[in-house]
Amino acid sequence: MTQSANPAPPRADVHHLLGHPSDLRGHVETHGPLNVALSRDSSWRESLASSLEASGLTGRGGGGFPAAAKVALARSAGSGGTVIVNAMEGEPASDKDKLLLTRAPHLVLDGAQYLAALCRADRIVVCVPTGRDAIAAAVTNAIGERVAHGYARASEEVVRPPDRFIAGEESALTNWLESGRSLPVFRADKGTPLRLGRRPVLLHNTETLAHVALIARHGPGPFRSRGMTEEPGTCLVTISGSVAHPGVVEVDRGTPLSSIAARANPVEPVQGLLVGGYGGTWVGPDHFETPYASLSLRTIGAAAGVGVIVALGQTCCGVAESARVARYLADQGAGQCGPCAYGLPAIADDLALLARGQANGNILAQLQRRLRAVNGRGACRHPDGAVSMVQSALVVFAADIAAHSRGEPCPYSRRPTVLAFPRPIGL
Amino acid sequence: MNSTYLWYSTRTSGIVALILLTVTMVLGLATTGRARARGWPGFAQQELHRRISMMAVVFLAIHVITSVLDTYVHIGWFAVVVPFASPYSRFWVGLGAIALDLMLAVFVSSLLRARLKPGTWRGIHWLAYGSWPIALAHTYGLGTDSREHWVIMLGAVCVLSVGLALIWRLNSTSKRRGMLPSTVPDAVLVSRRYEREHEGRSA
Amino acid sequence: MSGLRITIDPVACEAYGYCSEILPEAISLDEWGYPMIDDRPLPAELVALAKRAVRDCPRRAITLRKTRIG
Numbered sequence: 001m002t003q004s005a006n007p008a009p010p011r012a013d014v015h016h017l018l019g020h021p022s023d024l025r026g027h028v029e030t031h032g033p034l035n036v037a038l039s040r041d042s043s044w045r046e047s048l049a050s051s052l053e054a055s056g057l058t059g060r061g062g063g064g065f066p067a068a069a070k071v072a073l074a075r076s077a078g079s080g081g082t083v084i085v086n087a088m089e090g091e092p093a094s095d096k097d098k099l100l101l102t103r104a105p106h107l108v109l110d111g112a113q114y115l116a117a118l119c120r121a122d123r124i125v126v127c128v129p130t131g132r133d134a135i136a137a138a139v140t141n142a143i144g145e146r147v148a149h150g151y152a153r154a155s156e157e158v159v160r161p162p163d164r165f166i167a168g169e170e171s172a173l174t175n176w177l178e179s180g181r182s183l184p185v186f187r188a189d190k191g192t193p194l195r196l197g198r199r200p201v202l203l204h205n206t207e208t209l210a211h212v213a214l215i216a217r218h219g220p221g222p223f224r225s226r227g228m229t230e231e232p233g234t235c236l237v238t239i240s241g242s243v244a245h246p247g248v249v250e251v252d253r254g255t256p257l258s259s260i261a262a263r264a265n266p267v268e269p270v271q272g273l274l275v276g277g278y279g280g281t282w283v284g285p286d287h288f289e290t291p292y293a294s295l296s297l298r299t300i301g302a303a304a305g306v307g308v309i310v311a312l313g314q315t316c317c318g319v320a321e322s323a324r325v326a327r328y329l330a331d332q333g334a335g336q337c338g339p340c341a342y343g344l345p346a347i348a349d350d351l352a353l354l355a356r357g358q359a360n361g362n363i364l365a366q367l368q369r370r371l372r373a374v375n376g377r378g379a380c381r382h383p384d385g386a387v388s389m390v391q392s393a394l395v396v397f398a399a400d401i402a403a404h405s406r407g408e409p410c411p412y413s414r415r416p417t418v419l420a421f422p423r424p425i426g427l
Numbered sequence: 428m429n430s431t432y433l434w435y436s437t438r439t440s441g442i443v444a445l446i447l448l449t450v451t452m453v454l455g456l457a458t459t460g461r462a463r464a465r466g467w468p469g470f471a472q473q474e475l476h477r478r479i480s481m482m483a484v485v486f487l488a489i490h491v492i493t494s495v496l497d498t499y500v501h502i503g504w505f506a507v508v509v510p511f512a513s514p515y516s517r518f519w520v521g522l523g524a525i526a527l528d529l530m531l532a533v534f535v536s537s538l539l540r541a542r543l544k545p546g547t548w549r550g551i552h553w554l555a556y557g558s559w560p561i562a563l564a565h566t567y568g569l570g571t572d573s574r575e576h577w578v579i580m581l582g583a584v585c586v587l588s589v590g591l592a593l594i595w596r597l598n599s600t601s602k603r604r605g606m607l608p609s610t611v612p613d614a615v616l617v618s619r620r621y622e623r624e625h626e627g628r629s630a
Numbered sequence: 631m632s633g634l635r636i637t638i639d640p641v642a643c644e645a646y647g648y649c650s651e652i653l654p655e656a657i658s659l660d661e662w663g664y665p666m667i668d669d670r671p672l673p674a675e676l677v678a679l680a681k682r683a684v685r686d687c688p689r690r691a692i693t694l695r696k697t698r699i700g
Contacts, residue, residue, distance in 0.1 A: 337641055342662040461646070470686045473648065
């Protein structure tokens with residue numbers, strides 16, 4: 001299922017993530033050695049920090065936070081910390097991190113090394129979920145190559161947190177490293193830096209680090225020359241759903257949604273695109289030309305999220321598929337916070353009734369009330385994502401929802417799902 | 428002071444302290460089990476529990492002070508807090524000292540609650556569950572009045588009330604307000620809520 | 631206005647509901663018994679009750695924080 005849809009051979013001066021050699025020798029031949037300065041060289045650090053800032057790189061793991069700002073926060077928290085490579089990719093519809101770690105692990109690890117040097121962190125921890133042994137093996141292999149050649153500065157290791165959606169959430173991952181419990185931590189002030197014990201933590205998504213590695217070597221120029229001025233660079237998007245060639249593509253930031261979806265060859269006209277992941281937003285045909293960039297997406301109430309676009313064809317049922325996603329998200333919560341632990345299953349139940357055409361007249365009002373009640377009341381943003389997915393579904397599939405709530409489900413509501421789930425989701 | 432007055436005061440205040448401790452236990456079990464008396468807000472129930480426990484401490488203080496001041500039998504301040512240090516009825520008085528120590532720990536930790544981590548306070552509070560049966564054993568083991576019918580009846584009522592409250596409390600966790608979530612998460616995730624709600628059900 | 635706002639730690643909260651009994655003007659309960667706070671800043675006359683609610687919560691889930699200016 002996972003394939004790179006990048007047809008042309010890569011050019012050295014153009015910023016791109018896919019198509020690089022995956023072994024250490026090829027990596028060094030293409031990119032040169034890891035030019036990380038000795039610990040006392042502060043001018044190198046400042047130069048790297050300003051390159052990152054000038055590049056305008058934002059996090060590719062869902063937050064979209066400027067990478068330079070996150071790094072500055074971690075730097076201010078002291079030395080001796082840890083760089084965490086978030087390779088959890090809990091999103092079932094996402095494959096980009098998988099791809100990067102098997103095809104270009106050295107890029108990712110180099111990115112972590114640059115940031116470790118910048119923040120004076122002394123170790124790098126790559127988090128790959130249990131069960132994904134092929135990926136863990138690829139990374140371990142790459143680390144082995146680096147150790148054998150004395151290539152890297154900070155120590156690198158792979159750890160295996162549990163394979164659950166919530167386990168990839170920032171605070172849950174840090175909490176797991178600290179206490180073995182994969183549970184998000186409530187932070188009243190989200191600006192406080194994450195910590196492991198007393199040491200600071202810099203946590204970044206796999207893809208973000210790959211970009212960092214290239215920016216550190218070639219400066220911000222090549223990155224900025226792609227994408228939009230307000231939102232530069234490239235990003236990886238996994239396309240799935242009613243498409244003939246699902247997979248991961250690398251696109252310039254700001255490419256219209258429809259162009260991205262087209263690269264996977266939809267099998268029929270598309271009635272909706274789920275953008276940003278299962279906790280993202282449905283986008284209707286009116287907005288298919290929206291550029292894939294945070295600012296533009298925000299104007300239609302969406303966000304780039306974790307680099308996922310799911311195309312829903314005409315002969316699918318938006319209500320049923322949304323109901324399945326809602327059920328999946330409800331099952332994947334940590335169970336710590338009442339509104340999420342009780343609210344998401346209740347919302348999933350309402351949607352399931354709607355999908356089966358068994359709903360009574362009050363269900364839409366009840367659903368809206370529950371969505372408002374659950375939003376923002378968890379320790380993490382898991383419930384917010386579920387709410388945003390459902391609220392956008394109510395808008396994009398409004399006609400279908402109306403029919404279902406009258407007890408007239410569409411003919412497609414019983415067809416098998418076109419979405420990916422780790423285990424079958426019953427309706 | 429007349430030894431007889433001290434002696435009667437000790438016994439009376441001891442019985443009263445035991446009753447108050449029993450009521451405290453029942454209220455405590457009811458509060459965490461989310462019992463709701465009609466017209467009574469939950470925070471008032473909790474306040475009642477706190478105040479009755481403070482009254483129990485007052486009567487306990489009277490009980491302890493009068494028993495030490497009474498020179499008819501020698502107990503001494505040391506034996507009040509250090510178990511099994513009393514020359515008089517070493518074992519049963521010792522049990523009393525243990526019960527007192529536990530209650531003192533709960534009392535002091537509650538005063539300092541704002542400064543303790545929530546887990547620490549709760550852990551110490553659990554000691555209260557230990558102090559009640561030990562206090563009961565101390566009362567009946569010492570034997571002063573324990574052959575009297577009314578005292579035996581009283582003991583039976585205390586045991587019955589706490590027993591019933593305990594059974595009710597253990598049962599009530601499964602009837603928590605709200606819908607139960609539709610799946611139980613993996614064993615690797617430790618969530619307090621799930622631990623309590625799915626007691627006995629394997630994850 | 632008091633410059634204070636109520637914050638609930640959703641992980642610690644276990645739906646005892648005392649806070650909404652003490653301060654119904656600012657805290658109501660959702661259908662599952664969990665507190666929903668009014669987002670508006672706390673009026674000065676409710677601060678004493680809010681502090682009572684903070685003290686009485688069996689799980690220390692509710693706190694008062696200063697609102698950030700600007």
